[in-house]
Amino acid sequence: MQVSRMAGSLIGSEIIKIGNEVNDMIRKGEQICNLTIGDFDPSIFPIPAELQDKITRAYQSGHTNYPPANGMAALREAAATFTETRLGLAYSPTDFLVAGGSRPLIYATYLALVDPGDKVVFPVPSWNNNHYCHLSSAQAVMVETRPENNFMPTAEELAPHLAGATLLALCSPLNPTGTVFSKPDLEAICDLVLAENQRRQPGEKPLYLLYDQIYWLLTFGATEHYDPVNLRPALREYTIYIDGISKCLAATGVRVGYAFGPAEVIDKMKSILGHVGAWAPKAEQVATANYLPETTAVDAFLEQFKEKVQRSLDALHQGLQALKADGLPVDSMVPMGAIYLTAKLDVLGKIAPNGQVLSTTKELTSYLISEARLALVPFSAFGTDGAAPWFRMSVGGASLESIEAALPRLRTALQALR
Numbered sequence: 001m002q003v004s005r006m007a008g009s010l011i012g013s014e015i016i017k018i019g020n021e022v023n024d025m026i027r028k029g030e031q032i033c034n035l036t037i038g039d040f041d042p043s044i045f046p047i048p049a050e051l052q053d054k055i056t057r058a059y060q061s062g063h064t065n066y067p068p069a070n071g072m073a074a075l076r077e078a079a080a081t082f083t084e085t086r087l088g089l090a091y092s093p094t095d096f097l098v099a100g101g102s103r104p105l106i107y108a109t110y111l112a113l114v115d116p117g118d119k120v121v122f123p124v125p126s127w128n129n130n131h132y133c134h135l136s137s138a139q140a141v142m143v144e145t146r147p148e149n150n151f152m153p154t155a156e157e158l159a160p161h162l163a164g165a166t167l168l169a170l171c172s173p174l175n176p177t178g179t180v181f182s183k184p185d186l187e188a189i190c191d192l193v194l195a196e197n198q199r200r201q202p203g204e205k206p207l208y209l210l211y212d213q214i215y216w217l218l219t220f221g222a223t224e225h226y227d228p229v230n231l232r233p234a235l236r237e238y239t240i241y242i243d244g245i246s247k248c249l250a251a252t253g254v255r256v257g258y259a260f261g262p263a264e265v266i267d268k269m270k271s272i273l274g275h276v277g278a279w280a281p282k283a284e285q286v287a288t289a290n291y292l293p294e295t296t297a298v299d300a301f302l303e304q305f306k307e308k309v310q311r312s313l314d315a316l317h318q319g320l321q322a323l324k325a326d327g328l329p330v331d332s333m334v335p336m337g338a339i340y341l342t343a344k345l346d347v348l349g350k351i352a353p354n355g356q357v358l359s360t361t362k363e364l365t366s367y368l369i370s371e372a373r374l375a376l377v378p379f380s381a382f383g384t385d386g387a388a389p390w391f392r393m394s395v396g397g398a399s400l401e402s403i404e405a406a407l408p409r410l411r412t413a414l415q416a417l418r
């Protein structure tokens, strides 16, 4: 079959491949604790009841035609007010663009800013920036981060790569690690972006910053979310924020995302997505516009939702720390945000009971699926070297009970390695 070079060289999602392996086993009747998907099982984490009710009512009221290309005015207003009151970022509703989830908005940011061959810098592990680079023919510049820094990039690591780059793509809280930027670390990166832009000649394309904060309402304990424009207001003309309800309202299938940033960039993104037709369904837009201003209901939802996510993350973290205390070569990072826990399973090179040497994280992943009935995603699926023993554990698709039941199986499977 003849397809475009771009389509022919697309790489599939590593996470979906692992997911298929898990689903095959589930179909055969196996009980698997599936911590692979960055999604929610609606029977464990449903969307807010009020939102569901408003969606149904919006359809019943006949909101079934095209929405405006930049999103319903009421939703852009609600999102602007929500962002200003909860995050302290004041943007006009005209600087907002609504789409069918946040993915089209990330893609539109790339297409609006990046010319083929332009440099796009992003830290790894990272979620999907490699694919957006491929789709936009960008030159991907991947910057390896370190566990000592919670896998968040530092200014020192990014600095050598920013000269001539068009886009720096950052995310906090980060998928896959569940860690966040500290204030001084993000400030230092913001200063780098400002300094790089000051160096550029008039008429030269600036260095833009894509800031994906889709998980920002899901932070735990004393963890705070920081963002570029609050820290450095001068970054306003260069920063495109990616946000939406998919994660913070457990509403991945509702498909309502929004971006905000400099009007001229947002306007181009609107034109691009208009041709693609990647709008959020009108009824979902109407419902979200009505739900976001209901502060009491939103707060009540977030409180119980975050508590439940945190309970699962804590159970995993404590479980892994107990294995570590018993001398097993495992570790985990304190959960800070999102729905992910970073786990270290330092057993590469060990031999399974069937004689197989587990030399890659992929082989270890398959071993854990079959022996511990526990499915994780190695960081290699997010661009990290396959020899690094780090894994993402996502709690959205598993009950606390299934997590608790999987921990002893993980212990047994690890103890069986020689």
Ligand SMILES: Cc1ncc(COP(=O)(O)O)c(C=O)c1O
Pocket: 038, 100, 101, 102, 103, 104, 127, 171, 174, 175, 212, 214, 244, 246, 247, 252, 256, 257
């Ligand atoms: C960091 C990050 N950004 C964006 C998205 C996409 O969100 P949406 O479902 O709104 O397209 C995800 C989904 O996994 C994500 O992890």
